[in-house]
Amino acid sequence: DADVTQTPRNRITKTGKRIMLECSQTKGHDRMYWYRQDPGLGLRLIYYSFDVKDINKGEISDGYSVSRQAQAKFSLSLESAIPNQTALYFCATSRGLAGTLTGELFFGEGSRLTVL
Amino acid sequence: AQKVTQAQTEISVVEKEDVTLDCVYETRDTTYYLFWYKQPPSGELVFLIRRNSFDEQNEISGRYSWNFQKSTSSFNFTITASQVVDSAVYFCALSDRTSGTYKYIFGTGTRLKVLA
Numbered sequence: 001d002a003d004v005t006q007t008p009r010n011r012i013t014k015t016g017k018r019i020m021l022e023c024s025q026t027k028g029h030d031r032m033y034w035y036r037q038d039p040g041l042g043l044r045l046i047y048y049s050f051d052v053k054d055i056n057k058g059e060i061s062d063g064y065s066v067s068r069q070a071q072a073k074f075s076l077s078l079e080s081a082i083p084n085q086t087a088l089y090f091c092a093t094s095r096g097l098a099g100t101l102t103g104e105l106f107f108g109e110g111s112r113l114t115v116l
Numbered sequence: 117a118q119k120v121t122q123a124q125t126e127i128s129v130v131e132k133e134d135v136t137l138d139c140v141y142e143t144r145d146t147t148y149y150l151f152w153y154k155q156p157p158s159g160e161l162v163f164l165i166r167r168n169s170f171d172e173q174n175e176i177s178g179r180y181s182w183n184f185q186k187s188t189s190s191f192n193f194t195i196t197a198s199q200v201v202d203s204a205v206y207f208c209a210l211s212d213r214t215s216g217t218y219k220y221i222f223g224t225g226t227r228l229k230v231l232a
Contacts, residue, residue, distance in 0.1 A: 033220075040125075042207060042224040058219070090161065104151055105209075105220060107161040
């Protein structure tokens with residue numbers, strides 16, 4: 001089984017619908033992230049969380065919200081999906097190192113979202 | 117400013133050729149990490165290497181090698197004797213203490229095509 005699991009893996013929805021992408025991890029890491037991948041743009045950070053009570057906006061958080069339900073679970077919501085949110089979404093985890101240093105990211109398999 | 121530039125959008129080589137993927141980064145921080153990830157056609161993101169800013173030793177892992185040069189702010193990745201299985205998108209990433217906490221910034225990726 002994957003250490004970082006994303007559901008659903010693929011989703012097609014319509015404009016205006018609410019969508020939730022879920023992420024769970026068994027790595028025991030305290031830090032979790034949501035990234036969006038678009039062709040030619042690389043991966044861009046949407047939200048990140050360093051522990052259950054810590055939620056931070058990334059570079060492209062508009063139109064998204066998150067919930068850290070437990071150390072192992074981090075969900076991304078699109079309250080009212082729009083076509084330009086069509087993308088590949090990745091959840092990732094990392095362990096904290098000394099101070100605020102952080103180790104490498106471990107990614108889920110991705111959730112492909114299409115908004116019509 | 118925190119930035120990662122992968123100027124090579126796509127590279128095609130014939131199998132057994134050597135190929136170097138360039139990565140140039142910008143950061144004001146003196147403590148930072150650099151990473152390379154591989155994204156094969158199946159879509160998952162695979163961690164390849166992490167290098168901290170205090171360790172400029174080059175690293176070799178099988179056919180892969182990495183050249184870290186702080187003087188030119190570069191962290192280049194070389195594949196020796198490339199194989200078709202090396203075909204993927206490769207991302208370089210930087211993690212530094214921007215805004216008081218470590219986040220990851222990714223380059224836009226280089227698509228490598230290895231032809232048989």
